[in-house]
Amino acid sequence: MKKSASKPRTRTPTKAVLKNSRSEISTANSSRRNGASSGKFPVRKNPHGIPDYRLEVLDCRTVEEWVDGQFRYNIEGDLSAEPPPLRESKYLNKQQSIEIYRYMLLNRKMEQTLENLFKQQKVVGGVYLGLGQEGCSCASAYALGEGDWIGPMIRNQGALLVRGFEPRDVMMQYMAKSGAPTGGRDAGSHFGDKHKRHIAAPISMLGDLIPVLAGVALGARLQGKNIACLTWVGDGGQSTGPTYEGFNFAAVQKLGVILIVENNLWAYSTPVDRQVACKDLANRAIGYGVPGVIVDGTDPNQVYDVTYEAAQRAHAREGATLIEAKMMRMRGHAMHDAATYVPPAYFEYWKKRDPIARMEKYLLEKRWMSTKENSDLIASTQKEIDEDRDFADASPYPEGTTAGERVFCDNSIEIPFLYGKPKVKQSDKKKLRAASDVAHFR
Amino acid sequence: MAPVTYLEAIREGIWEEMERDPAVFCIGEDIGVYGGAFKVTEGFIHHFGSERVIDTPIAEAAIVSAAFGASLTGMRPVAEFQFMDFISCAHNQIINMVAKANYRWDAPAPLVLRGPSGGGVSGGPFHSQNPETYYAHTPGLKVICPATARDAKGLIKAAIRDNNPCLFFEHKFLYRRIKEELPNEDYTVEIGKARMHREGRDVSVITYAAMVYVAQEAADILAKEGIELEIVDLRTVAPLDKEAIANTVKKTNRVIILHEDTKTGGLAGEIAAVINELAFDDLDAPIARIASLDTPVPFSPPLEKFFLPKVEDVVREARRLRAY
Ligand SMILES: Cc1ncc(C[n+]2csc(CCOP(=O)(O)OP(=O)(O)O)c2C)c(N)n1
Ligand SMILES: [Mg+2]
Numbered sequence: 031m032k033k034s035a036s037k038p039r040t041r042t043p044t045k046a047v048l049k050n051s052r053s054e055i056s057t058a059n060s061s062r063r064n065g066a067s068s069g070k071f072p073v074r075k076n077p078h079g080i081p082d083y084r085l086e087v088l089d090c091r092t093v094e095e096w097v098d099g100q101f102r103y104n105i106e107g108d109l110s111a112e113p114p115p116l117r118e119s120k121y122l123n124k125q126q127s128i129e130i131y132r133y134m135l136l137n138r139k140m141e142q143t144l145e146n147l148f149k150q151q152k153v154v155g156g157v158y159l160g161l162g163q164e165g166c167s168c169a170s171a172y173a174l175g176e177g178d179w180i181g182p183m184i185r186n187q188g189a190l191l192v193r194g195f196e197p198r199d200v201m202m203q204y205m206a207k208s209g210a211p212t213g214g215r216d217a218g219s220h221f222g223d224k225h226k227r228h229i230a231a232p233i234s235m236l237g238d239l240i241p242v243l244a245g246v247a248l249g250a251r252l253q254g255k256n257i258a259c260l261t262w263v264g265d266g267g268q269s270t271g272p273t274y275e276g277f278n279f280a281a282v283q284k285l286g287v288i289l290i291v292e293n294n295l296w297a298y299s300t301p302v303d304r305q306v307a308c309k310d311l312a313n314r315a316i317g318y319g320v321p322g323v324i325v326d327g328t329d330p331n332q333v334y335d336v337t338y339e340a341a342q343r344a345h346a347r348e349g350a351t352l353i354e355a356k357m358m359r360m361r362g363h364a365m366h367d368a369a370t371y372v373p374p375a376y377f378e379y380w381k382k383r384d385p386i387a388r389m390e391k392y393l394l395e396k397r398w399m400s401t402k403e404n405s406d407l408i409a410s411t412q413k414e415i416d417e418d419r420d421f422a423d424a425s426p427y428p429e430g431t432t433a434g435e436r437v438f439c440d441n442s443i444e445i446p447f448l449y450g451k452p453k454v455k456q457s458d459k460k461k462l463r464a465a466s467d468v469a470h471f472r
Numbered sequence: 473m474a475p476v477t478y479l480e481a482i483r484e485g486i487w488e489e490m491e492r493d494p495a496v497f498c499i500g501e502d503i504g505v506y507g508g509a510f511k512v513t514e515g516f517i518h519h520f521g522s523e524r525v526i527d528t529p530i531a532e533a534a535i536v537s538a539a540f541g542a543s544l545t546g547m548r549p550v551a552e553f554q555f556m557d558f559i560s561c562a563h564n565q566i567i568n569m570v571a572k573a574n575y576r577w578d579a580p581a582p583l584v585l586r587g588p589s590g591g592g593v594s595g596g597p598f599h600s601q602n603p604e605t606y607y608a609h610t611p612g613l614k615v616i617c618p619a620t621a622r623d624a625k626g627l628i629k630a631a632i633r634d635n636n637p638c639l640f641f642e643h644k645f646l647y648r649r650i651k652e653e654l655p656n657e658d659y660t661v662e663i664g665k666a667r668m669h670r671e672g673r674d675v676s677v678i679t680y681a682a683m684v685y686v687a688q689e690a691a692d693i694l695a696k697e698g699i700e701l702e703i704v705d706l707r708t709v710a711p712l713d714k715e716a717i718a719n720t721v722k723k724t725n726r727v728i729i730l731h732e733d734t735k736t737g738g739l740a741g742e743i744a745a746v747i748n749e750l751a752f753d754d755l756d757a758p759i760a761r762i763a764s765l766d767t768p769v770p771f772s773p774p775l776e777k778f779f780l781p782k783v784e785d786v787v788r789e790a791r792r793l794r795a796y
Contacts, residue, residue: 094522099518100518101504101505101517101518101521101522102505103505154594154771154772154773155594155595155596155771206594206771206772206773207772208772212771213772214770214771214772214774214775215597215768215770215771215772215775216596216597216770216771217594217596217771220596220597220598233597233598234555234557234558234598234599235557235558235560235561235598236530266529266530267530269529269530269531270530270531270532270561271531271533271561297501297530298501298502298506298509298554299502299504299505299506299527300501300502300527300529300530304527304529305529305530306529371505371506427772427773427774428772428774428775429774430774430775430777430778431778432775433765433767433770433775433776433778433779434765434766434767434778437766437767437768
């Protein structure tokens with residue numbers, strides 16, 4: 031019923047989301063280009079043989095502690111290290127890197143604006159921020175091709191922007207407006223778009239998108255196309271049954287599901303050390319029988335490269351990939367949560383690893399962007415966000431009386447194949463009859 | 473004693489049972505240092521320790537089945553769903569493992585599954601649902617939906633002491649909106665017994681949970697027109713207090729059944745059938761049903777307002793039945 035009210039607009043740099051880099055750069059020559067990925071910073075392996083692309087390994091645990099009869103969490107380990115540089119990407123060129131950076135800026139500014147709107151009581155319900163995780167959401171979604179799908183979770187609003195939704199769409203969702211993609215029927219990032227942008231809408235129940243994305247890949251394969259289906263799950267959400275069922279299904283069927291486990295150390299108030307007993311969530315890949323990798327989730331280059339390679343595997347029908355992205359949820363679970371249970375040293379450590387600040391520094395040092403270009407980009411993204419905020423704010427609420435519509439789909443509507451008609455064997459009535467004879471002991 | 477909110481009443485009830493009985497412990501997501509998403513178990517971990525106030529992985533099926541397993545050893549777990557909407561993630565465990573255990577293998581399951589349910593707070597389709605009817609339909613489960621602070625405390629204590637699996641649907645709209653003074657002494661409220669919320673001679677409203685207050689507002693309006701509503705708060709939807717249902721129909725001869733859950737297949741149909749069986753001859757008018765629209769719970773305030781039963785609906789139906 032409700033389609034997004036927003037019209038595509040032109041901006042700088044142009045939105046090349048759905049134009050994938052795959053065709054532009056070949057793996058071979060780009061890895062030659064790139065010294066850092068092989069020589070200077072070799073990819074280490076964790077004790078279980080899982081490739082770990084991080085340039086630093088944070089070794090620490092969140093432990094229970096009692097002080098004056100009160101329970102609290104503390105950190106066991108050393109958090110004094112200075113942040114490393116970004117790893118050089120094997121694949122990204124200048125224009126693509128700047129574009130990812132622009133999406134990250136847009137993602138952050140959109141969420142900062144949502145926070146302000148929340149404080150002005152213009153948002154209905156809560157606001158969930160992906161602060162500190164923008165690099166992971168944006169760079170991973172950017173690594174996909176046009177026919178590929180994503181299934182984003184609440185902290186992946188940047189991925190929605192990369193796939194072509196506008197900040198105003200997200201804002202209208204949060205403000206429960208009629209022009210929002212769900213027309214006010216669902217909240218926040220709970221929306222999708224089958225046809226154009228290939229986005230499966232999440233439900234709140236964590237892990238439930240994973241088998242859905244496996245099914246999307248299956249459907250596409252039945253229609254003759256091997257696609258990549260990227261979805262994300264938290265360190266908390268991955269504890270659910272559907273995570274196992276869905277990802278195992280994808281692994282067995284060799285479906286091109288890319289599962290990014292966003293290990294941001296917390297699930298609401300629960301530290302990852304109370305969520306799982308293993309050290310690296312990527313270890314689970316061994317059990318599923320698929321490749322697993324570890325990346326620094328605040329390094330967009332690492333995230334892009336491994337997602338891109340996983341997408342190539344998916345397109346070549348080589349099956350699923352599990353990526354663990356390590357980072358930190360830099361705020362409470364949602365706006366209402368002051369996160370007082372988080373030992374402050376975590377915030378201090380990860381604040382120095384802010385993905386946007388790191389990417390900015392990287393682009394400036396590489397001279398892929400001048401300070402002038404940077405400030406222009408920051409200003410233009412801010413302008414875009416401000417315009418979208420005003421648009422969303424001024425747009426109307428839905429009519430209450432429409433609440434009962436569209437519980438069912440009318441049978442006059444044709445549901446098209448997204449990838450083409452499946453090829454099936456010609457029917458053979460004789461064989462059907464023979465089978466029927468067997469069933470009836472004739 | 474100072475008045476206590478509905479939420480605090482539940483907290484007091486669980487706290488007192490944990491102090492009284494070492495078999496009782498709490499298990500759920502973020503119930504420890506955070507005190508639960510709505511703070512029902514605030515402070516518990518400091519007092520009872522992390523052994524008896526257990527933060528679990530996000531795994532509702534495991535929470536329910538582990539609670540059941542612990543109950544097999546004589547423990548009395550109180551498990552929290554962060555929102556009752558997530559009960560669906562443990563549906564199989566509840567209806568197959570837990571509900572049937574006593575019947576199949578003489579293994580009673582003295583556990584409580586509790587959490588916030590209900591709408592009216594712009595929670596959207598996954599933080600507003602009223603899933604009680606799925607479970608009221610399942611033999612072997614007791615399903616409790618309190619409307620007052622006093623009942624919330626008395627019923628949570630009764631549920632913890634009950635030898636059967638009890639599902640305790642707290643209404644999040646009521647958590648901090650209602651308060652009352654509670655008795656000083658230890659008390660329980662009997663599971664399966666309705667409460668007369670307001671006496672009246674003209675039209676009965678049989679309802680429960682937050683809808684009690686919708687009926688009450690309607691009653692105040694109708695009183696000015698000389699129509700006296702009687703409001704029966706069921707408090708427990710499984711087992712139903714059939715006697716209380718029949719008694720009010722025998723008294724007023726006109727009945728509205730009101731609930732926040734959606735209409736088709738909702739409890740109103742069952743209650744209407746009970747009336748048909750026990751008090752058909754006492755009816756002077758057709759039974760009226762008021763319930764939410766047969767759609768998911770929509771998020772945007774105008775949509776949700778249209779979706780939910782309203783005071784005007786009760787006023788309109790009461791007038792219609794009175795004039796019938
Ligand atoms: C099955 C299920 N149970 C409980 C919840 C409530 N809940 C919402 S988000 C959340 C924490 C999620 O943590 P994580 O998966 O690590 O994601 P993060 O918020 O850190 O991005 C919980 C418990 C839920 N959405 N789904
Ligand atoms: Mg997390």
